[in-house]
Amino acid sequence: MDPMDAVVHVTLESFDAATHERLTADPVRNTVALTSLDRIRRSPATEEAPILITFHDRGEVVGSLVRTPPWPFQAADLPLDAVELAVSVAGRVDPDAPGVTGPRERSEAFATATGKECRETLATRQYRLTTLAPPAVEGTSRMATEDDVELLVAWREAFVAEAVPEAPPAPAADAMRTSLRLGQGHALWVIDGTPVAWAAASLPQAGMTRIGPVYTPPAHRRRGYGAAVSAAATQWALGQGAADVLLFADLTNPTSNSIYQQIGYEPLDDWAEFWWKH
Template sequence: MDAVVHPDLASFDALAHDRLAADPVRNTVALTALDRARRLPDPDLPPTLLTFHDRGELVGTLIRTPPWPAQVADLPLEAVDLAVTALRKADPDITGVTGPHERSEAFATAWDERHRVTMSSRLYRLGALEPPPVTGSSRMATNDDVELLAAWRTAFSREAVPDAPVLSATELVRSSLRLGNGHALWEVDGIPVAWAAASVPMAGMTRVAPVYTPPEHRRHGYGAAVTAVISRWALDRGATDVLLFADLANPTSNSIYRRIGFLAVEDWTEHSWKP
C-alpha cells in the first residue's frame, strides 16, 4: 500500500472527491471541512491531504484542516501505520485525531500510546422528523445576530468542547453565515432562548452543529424545538441525510434527539496527545 501527500486541494479532489461524496454520512466531517477550505481558504493554515492506494486503487483518505484534529473516518485500519509514518513527515504538529471509534483508537495508539480520550460522541441521522410541541416560535438568524451567536458559541465551546482549539467566535459565526449555513433561533415573547446551526447541504448531507440553550432557558424543550427547525431548513434545501453528533456523556441531549426522529448510526471518539 502507498500513501500520497497532496500539495493542494485540486490534486486531492481530482482523486478523492467522488469517493468521499459517495458516503456522505461516514464522511460528514471531511466533506464540511473541505468545503470550508475551498470557499474560505486560509493561506496560513493549508489542509493536510492524504490518499492511500493499493496496487493503483484508491482505498482511503485522511485529512486535517488545522488547527483541528486529523480525520480518519475514511482511513482503512490496515493503513494506520502507513498513515502515521506519512503524517510524522507531512504534519508533525498534529495533536489529536477524530473518527469512528475503532479507527481513531487505532491511529491514536499508533501515534502516541499516552493519548487520552477528549470526546466520545454518537453520530445520528434523521429518520422521520417529529417537531415537539413547544411554546414559542422560530426565525432564521442574520448578521444582526452575530454578537449574540458569538457569545453563545463561546459559552457552548467552554461547556461542551473545552479541549477544542480556541478561535474567534465572532469570525466563526460570520464565516458560517457567509458560507450560507443556516442558523435558527427559538424565541419566547421575542427573546431568543435557543440556537441551532446546520451546514449548507452537500452531496445530500447536512450536519447540525452547534445546538445551544443558555442554562437559564433549559428544561423547556427549546433545544429540541430549534433542532427540529434547522433540520426542516436543511430538508427544504434538498438534504437527504441530516446528521448530528451528540456527546455520549450527555444522556439528555441523546434522548432529545431520538425523540424528534434522529436514529443512531455509529460512535466516534476524539483522542488527544497534547501535554
Template sequence: MDAVVHSDLASFDAVTHDRLAADPVRNTIALTSLDRVRRLPAGHPPTLITFHRNGEVIGSLIRTPPWPFQAADLPLDAVDLAVRTINEVDPDAPGVTGPRERSMAFATATGKNFTESLTTRLYRLGTLIPPEVEGSGRLTTEADVELLGAWRQAFTREAVPEAPEEDPTEVVRGSLRLGNGHALWEIDGTPVAWAAASLPHAGMTRVGPVYTPPEHRKHGYGAAVSAMVSQWALDQGAADVLLFADLTNPISNSIYQRIGYQPLDDWAEFWWKH
C-alpha cells in the first residue's frame, strides 16, 4: 500500500471525487468542506492524502485547517500508514473526526494523549413531519448576518468548546455566498431559533448548525426551523438530507426523530491533549 500526498485540490479531485460522491452519506463532511475550499479558497491549503493498492485508490484522508482530520474514507488497514504520513506532512493537526471505529483507530495509532470532544449520531431524513409550533419561519438575508454570527459563536462555544477560533460572522457570510439555506423561526417578528442547510452536493445536503438561545428552548422552535430548512433542501433537489446530533443531548435526538430523521451511524471526534 502507498500513500500519495497531493499538492493541489485538482489532482486530489481527479482520483477521489467520483469515489467520494458515490457514497455521499458517509462522505458528507469531506464533500461539503472540499466544496467550500473549491469555491471559497482562503487561509491554509487543505492536507490531501490518498491511499493506493496495486495502482487503485482504496481510501483518502483530508484536513481543512484549522479543523481535525476527516477519517470517514480511511480504510482501517491504512491507519498506520496514515499516521506515519501525517507526522511528516501535517504534524500540527489538532485531532481527527469520523465514524467511531475509524476515528478511534486513528487516534489510538498516533500514540498521542487525546480527549473525546464530540460524540454524535448521523441521521438521514425519511419522511419529513413538520411539527405544529407557534410562530413562523423565513429564510435569512444579509441583514441577519450579525445576529447569525453571534448565534454561531454561542452554538460553537456550547457544543464544541475545543473548536478553533474563527470569525463567526464571516463564516455565516461565506455560507450565504455558497448558496446554503439559512432560516429563522420567529414569534411576533422576534427570532427565536436558527438552522442552516448546505446546498446539495452529489445529491446530499447536511443540516447544521441548529441553535435556539437558552431563553427560547423547550417550545419546539428548533424542531420547527430544522423542518423548514429540511424542506428547503428537498426543494433544492436533495436526495439525502442528513444531520448530526450530539449523543449527550437526548432531547435533540428525540426531536429530530419526531420530524422524520432516522439514525444511521455513530461518529466521534478526538482532539490531542497538549
C-alpha cells in the first residue's frame, strides 16, 4: 500500500499551519507560492479562493501544490514521486485549472501525467542577486504612487499581451491600487520628468523578494532603461531587508538574460509553464 496521501485544505490558515516551515525554509524555490499567498493574506477580499493541497508520507508533509486562480498550478514544491497522486487530486478538486508552472522537471512531469494535450507557453530562467551593479544610464528613478496607476495599468496590460498572451484578463486597475496600498515596490525610470520604464518588486517573504514584471515601452528600448529600473527596484528590495532578490527572465529573450547578469544576477534554475489546449 502506498503510504503517500493528499490533503485538500479549505482554508489558507490550515495550509499555512502545515507548510509554513517547509516553504520558508527554501524561499528561493518557493518564491511564487510565498508571494502569491502573501498577497491573498493581505487582501483576501480582492482575490479568488486558492486551491491548496499538501502531500503526506506516513504523516509527514513532504510537498504541496498551490493554485491562485486564474493562474496555473504552482509545482515548485511538488515531489516527483507524488505527481500521479497530485494529478488525480487536482483533477478532482480543480478540473478547470488551465495548466501548471514551476521548475521544468516538476512542471513537465505534472503536465505529462495529466494525459492532456498541452503546450509550453513560457520558458524562463530564475536568477538570484549576488552584488548589485547599477548601470550608468541617463535619468533617475522614483517609486510610483497612486497618481501613476493609469500608466502602470497600461504598461502591465502591454507587458502581459507581449509576454504572457494566454493569461486570463484581470481587473488591472484594482490590482494595481491594491499592490500600491499594500506597500509593494513599483520603480519608475524617469527622463526629464517622463517615465520610460517600470519594474515591480514584492515585499520580502522569508527574506526573499522577487522582481517583476519589468517593462519598457518599445519606443524607449535599447537605451539601458530596463536594466536601470531593474536595478532601482532591486535597491528598493534590499532597502526593505531582502536577503534573496530573485527574478525570472524569458529564455527566448537573450537581451534581458544578459542585462540581468550585467547588473549582478546569477542563473539558478530553469522553469517552464504549460497550458492545456482547449
